[in-house]
Amino acid sequence: xxxxxxxxxxxxxxxxxxxxxxxxxxxxxxxxxxxxxxxxxxxxxxxxxxxxxxxxxxxxxxxxxxxxxxxxxxxxxxxxxxxxxxxxxxxxxxxxxxxxxxxxxxxxxxxxxxxxxxxxxxxxxxxxxxxxxxxxxxxxxxxxxxxxxxxxxxxxxxxxxxxxxxxxxxxxxxxxxxxxxxxxxxxxxxxxxxxxxxxxxxxxxxxxxxxxxxxxxxxxxxxxxxxxxxxxxxxxxxxxxxxxxxxxxxxxxxxxxxxxxx
Amino acid sequence: xxxxxxxxxxxxxxxxxxxxxxxxxxxxxxxxxxxxxxxxxxxxxxxxxxxxxxxxxxxxxxxxxxxxxxxxxxxxxxxxxxxxxxxxxxxxxxxxxxxxxxxxxxxxxxxxxxxxxxxxxxxxxxxxxxxxxxxxxxxxxxxxxxxxxxxxxxxxxxxxxxxxxxxxxxxxxxxxxxxxxxxxxxxxxxxxxxxxxxxxxxxxxxxxxxxxxxxxxxxxxxxxxxxxxxxxxxxxxxxxxxxxxxxxxxxxxxxxxxxxxxxxxxxxxxxxxxxxxxxxx
Numbered sequence: 060x061x062x063x064x065x066x067x068x069x070x071x072x073x074x075x076x077x078x079x080x081x082x083x084x085x086x087x088x089x090x091x092x093x094x095x096x097x098x099x100x101x102x103x104x105x106x107x108x109x110x111x112x113x114x115x116x117x118x119x120x121x122x123x124x125x126x127x128x129x130x131x132x133x134x135x136x137x138x139x140x141x142x143x144x145x146x147x148x149x150x151x152x153x154x155x156x157x158x159x160x161x162x163x164x165x166x167x168x169x170x171x172x173x174x175x176x177x178x179x180x181x182x183x184x185x186x187x188x189x190x191x192x193x194x195x196x197x198x199x200x201x202x203x204x205x206x207x208x209x210x211x212x213x214x215x216x217x218x219x220x221x222x223x224x225x226x227x228x229x230x231x232x233x234x235x236x237x238x239x240x241x242x243x244x245x246x247x248x249x250x251x252x253x254x255x256x257x258x259x260x261x262x263x264x265x266x267x268x269x270x271x272x273x274x275x276x277x278x279x280x281x282x283x284x285x286x287x288x289x290x291x292x293x294x295x296x297x298x299x300x301x302x303x304x305x306x307x308x309x310x311x312x313x314x315x316x317x318x319x320x321x
Numbered sequence: 322x323x324x325x326x327x328x329x330x331x332x333x334x335x336x337x338x339x340x341x342x343x344x345x346x347x348x349x350x351x352x353x354x355x356x357x358x359x360x361x362x363x364x365x366x367x368x369x370x371x372x373x374x375x376x377x378x379x380x381x382x383x384x385x386x387x388x389x390x391x392x393x394x395x396x397x398x399x400x401x402x403x404x405x406x407x408x409x410x411x412x413x414x415x416x417x418x419x420x421x422x423x424x425x426x427x428x429x430x431x432x433x434x435x436x437x438x439x440x441x442x443x444x445x446x447x448x449x450x451x452x453x454x455x456x457x458x459x460x461x462x463x464x465x466x467x468x469x470x471x472x473x474x475x476x477x478x479x480x481x482x483x484x485x486x487x488x489x490x491x492x493x494x495x496x497x498x499x500x501x502x503x504x505x506x507x508x509x510x511x512x513x514x515x516x517x518x519x520x521x522x523x524x525x526x527x528x529x530x531x532x533x534x535x536x537x538x539x540x541x542x543x544x545x546x547x548x549x550x551x552x553x554x555x556x557x558x559x560x561x562x563x564x565x566x567x568x569x570x571x572x573x574x575x576x577x578x579x580x581x582x583x584x585x586x587x588x589x590x591x592x593x594x595x596x597x598x599x600x601x602x
Contacts, residue, residue, distance in 0.1 A: 080419065083415060083419075084415070084416065084419050086412070087411075087412035087413070087415045087416045088412075088416060090408060090409055090412045091409055091412045091413055091416065091472040091476075091554065092471070092472055093413075093416055093472040093473060093476055094473065095420075097468070097473060098468070098473045098476060098477055101464065101467050101468040101473060101477065102477065104467050104468075105463060105464050105466075105467045105468070105477075108466065108467050109463065113463070131367075132368060135360070135364045135365075135367055135368060136368070138357070138360050138361070138364060139360070139361050139364040139365060142357050142358075142360070142361040143361060174585060174588070175581065177588075178581050178584035178585050178588060179577060179580070179581055179584075180542045180545045180546055180557075180580060180584070181542075181546065182545060182546040182549045182550065182557060182560065182561075183545070183560060183573075183576075183577045183580060186549065186560055186561060186564035186565065186573065187385070187386070187389060187564065187573060187577070188382065189564065189565075190385055190564060190568065190570065190573075191378060191381040191382040191384075191385045192378055192382065196368055197378075250350065251346070251350065254350065254353065254354075257357070266456040266457070267456075269456040269458060269459065270456060270457075270458045270546055270550055273458060273550045274549060274550055274561075280458075283459065283462075287462055295463075299455060299459060299463075302454070302455065302456065302459070303451070303454040303455060306453075306454040306455075307450070307454055310450070310454075316349065316353055319345065319346060319349040320346045320349050320350045320353070321346075
């Protein structure tokens with residue numbers, strides 16, 4: 060194939076891909092009755108609205124202790140769900156990773172279980188659990204726990220498999236038991252990376268906890284939903300600002316920890 | 322055991338050679354691990370549990386889970402409707418991803434260190450982290466106040482997070498671009514747009530494709546969530562109706578299965594694409 064032919068073929072492929080993408084976009088817009096012009100027009104309108112309405116007033120600051128209490132609940136929930144899920148995920152990742160798996164059967168099973176947990180959306184967990192646990196903080200905990208668990212198993216397996224297996228081989232050759240091999244060979248290499256995934260999940264879970272809170276009536280999500288339905292925009296502004304502050308704080312902490320340990 | 326005599330240049334402690342070195346990294350890691358451990362142990366006691374009967378709740382949950390996952394059935398909606406709703410969810414995710422990707426591409430070109438001035442990059446990065454700090458569902462609900470509940474609010478809300486995510490991913494792949502290529506193009510008189518079209522896009526297109534599809538996969542999950550939490554339609558809304566209005570566990574199970582199958586398919590495609598374009602799992 061000559062150079063011009065190659066370029067012409069590439070041009071054609073590109074054109075076809077673009078046509079397909081545009082067609083899919085039109086199809087999706089028609090299916091969901093999404094209007095691009097209206098959509099784009101409402102962006103500046105929303106920003107203007109945010110700056111004129113989402114401003115906390117003196118009256119809303121009276122509710123500050125209540126909001127902080129709920130926010131605290133959400134933070135604890137996100138952290139506890141992430142750490143406990145990480146411990147379980149570590150066990151499954153050990154079974155699922157190529158370097159550390161006990162045998163193929165356990166490996167495939169562990170990966171399959173993790174995949175199911177990961178792909179059931181967090182809202183589905185929340186809605187399933189809310190039926191039996193009710194509007195209770197445990198509903199939120201389990202919903203976050205399950206989805207975090209699935210995600211962390213995938214990431215931990217990738218981390219273990221990407222780390223060099225030389226140490227593991229050397230330890231096995233010198234007669235180390237499975238337990239010694241894991242504790243002395245695998246964990247020291249992979250712990251910093253795993254920890255940084257746990258921090259990533261804590262960040263994500265603060266945001267997901269808001270979503271789960273709206274559905275299950277717990278934490279800061281519940282308060283947001285309550286004031287949203289009461290059209291109390293000053294309170295919404297206060298809650299939004301507090302969430303932003305917390306997320307920034309956690310992002311800052313996790314970034315500095317990540318930099319220190321890697 | 323006899324204590325070794327102290328050797329020069331060897332760390333000793335109690336007459337033994339120290340194999341592990343105390344670096345800043347290990348100390349920080351130890352502190353972080355202990356802090357997380359402490360929070361995990363103490364945290365649950367700080368929460369308000371209210372009244373809960375553990376034994377009853379657990380047996381109820383197990384019973385419910387059994388009803389959902391072992392006896393799934395459609396009652397209120399048909400299989401066709403469910404497929405249609407999944408189509409709507411996919412369409413919402415697709416719109417948010419495509420619109421977000423187009424905007425992110427330009428923002429990334431303006432925020433890559435090697436293509437743009439530092440002040441512009443900093444403004445874009447700062448506003449992106451502001452956008453990311455507000456949960457998607459809050460964005461959707463805020464847009465819904467102005468645009469009304471529905472597709473527009475849902476797509477715009479998801480688009481904002483897509484932009485924040487993809488801009489960072491694209492900008493990072495742009496920054497890996499060979500400095501020499503840019504210089505050569507500049508020397509031959511190419512302007513900024515020439516550089517973007519003829520050097521940046523060809524070299525980073527495989528990254529762009531894999532990141533965009535990965536985001537589409539995430540957006541599908543988000544779209545399910547937004548359907549449930551912000552009434553934006555799609556399979557998430559049906560899930561919400563089945564669980565919170567009809568209390569129909571069989572249907573909840575069936576809808577979850579449908580959503581799960583699509584999610585696993587998307588994940589498999591995403592892994593394929595990543596392997597094909599980036600040559601790794």
